[in-house]
Amino acid sequence: MGKRDYRDEMIKNETKNINFLQKCFKEYYFNKFKHLESPLDISRREFGFMSFDSKMTRHISFINMGQLNAFLIQNVPAGIYISNSYYDFPTFPINEKRLIGSDLIFDIDLKDLNLPCQKDHTYYICKYCDNISNNLPSSCSVCKSTKIDSTIIPCGICIRNLKNETKKLISFLVTDFGINHKSIYVYFSGNNGFHITALEKDYFNLDSKGRTDLVEYLMGKNFSVTSLGVTQYKNNLKVKIPISGLSYGWRKRISKNMKLFNITNNSLQKYVNRVGGYLLFKKEVENITGKMGVKIDPYVTMDIHRIFRMPGSINSKSGLSKVKCNNLDSFDPFSDACLFEDDRNVDVDVKTRLEFRFKRKKYILDKCSTTVPSSVGIYLVLKNLANLI
């Protein structure tokens, strides 16, 4: 086939896929609207919508959930987004909205975790001919195109690591930032991560600069050994524990990690010398902060004018919903976040051999046409791993 033929074929598939998805999404907004979480103070929030051809519309607002419901059924968007900020005029351009305040929000995503298992379940898909490879090719082995997409099916290890990172974040928020456990809400993002929201009035008015500092704190960035009382001037090591002590926050975390207890100037100085001097001590501290810091996407928390997938809505990269996790340990995204009904089967063309779990069932699919429950069909089509027949 020539390039032109591949294109025509792709467009044909795309149209079929979108027709199918739109129908499913419309049913969801019609029958499953109750899953959409009613937001606090809805009329002060900015909404945004992504269409099936990836166009974003922002600066929209609703007075109540009924109005939103009507909008969804009429427009059938692929994605629904809502601001974590509250505004006097949510529909105005950003600089004229008049910010009231913003909830704290954090994003933990596979892309920031750099897990070694990632390569085992990442698929590279040619944008022209749908050819799939397991390693990132410089160009497609079939049609030589250089336009390559990638998609991930998270594995059990991925999910476990995401959960651990989420717990790490929560423990920071509770012990260091004094945020009540009950004010922290964990959501599965619907695709490869978790969104964590903290409704705490003390941080509601924190500006972007303050949030940046808070993020660096959580990530373990910019820690200075001076704050432990260790300095070096002209090659002379000086140790003087600060008046505010070492018993809280990162100072405590680091000294505990070094197994230093009841520290005195003397014992700290000895420790620094034992690890080989100032520079090596600094290096050790950097290792600890790097290891103990939480891996979050900093920009998500810093930027107060973002919009986020609305809780209860469908993630159009997977067909799974963004759902609240009341019990993080037992939460299984591939069953607890699948809110589509399996009232029928669909026929799909699977693009590559796949092995995955979905709604507590194991699927092993070969690269050929097959019949699957509609929710699995939606998942595979949105993951770009199958076409609807």
Place this chain on the structure above:
Amino acid sequence: MGKDDFAKYPFLNEAGNFIKETYFDLDEFERPEFRHIIEKARKRVEYEVLKGIVCTEFEKYDLELFAFLISLIIIKHINIESITKKYSLFEAMRVEKFLTHDLIYQTNSKKRDLLISKIFHELLDLQIIQFDSQRNIFKMKISDYLSRSTLFHELEWKLINRSVDKGFVYLDVEETVRLVRNELSLLIYNKIKNMKITKIPDQIKLEADSIKHKVIFPTPVQTKNLKFPPCIEHALNQLNKNENLPHSARFLLATYMLFYGKSIDEIINIFKNAPDYNEQITRYQVEHLAGKKGSLIQYSVPSCSKLANENLCFYTHECKGITNPIQFGKKRLQRRND
């Protein structure tokens, strides 16, 4: 609070009331016995505004209060924005010295508490709580801390370098007072701005004019004669044409400018023309590059060969023999932070 306190903290409302209650008239400054107070005020302004030294002299409270009042009139009369700001800052630093001293050495806990509540709670609306009287530690809410600390650029003010626990930041006396310097300086600045004087006594006018003549204005840094290497020139031109720069070109620009000692704000300013400009993100990125300076990992300016690989090199004959943009025109350009 005693009269000494009004003189040390002249922005307190009580200090103003005290002056009002003396039924003092500005014209009285014309009388010869006030000469030495005017002289005192002149010295204070000269020290702070011209020499850049905080004046910590403290005689009798009424002398100090009137000297403060006169110095405000002098600044008002000089009427140069940068001088008003400088004076406000140095007066804030003067207050800082007294306040730190009083908080550490005031043994009368009632007096100390009153000082804390008057200045921190009432005037600055900052709830600081004494944590440990022995060691002089205060705690405050993280959000109260952050709304002030993010104005500082030094690493020590980053939250991560503080004692943080259960929503509170713990600071010693010096740090607590330093944290509010900007606000103190703003109080004094506003006092000057809001002052309404109909007629200034001649003697004060004379002193103010003589100080004004001695003010030397800083000349702006000459950048016109700076000759940038062609790769930097190209990137800057792209930005000026509001074109989007790839990440690698932004990295080149930022590291190059940092190397030549440009400030973070100056560098952020350069990126203002980028179509996707976002101050927050740009600041974060530039500060990240800058923050690493002098630590183990230093972000250096990429080499010519690396730039060539990324299609960012625009070689001209002037580039002959160099392997890094920073070597360009080395004889003409002296590195500022060597």
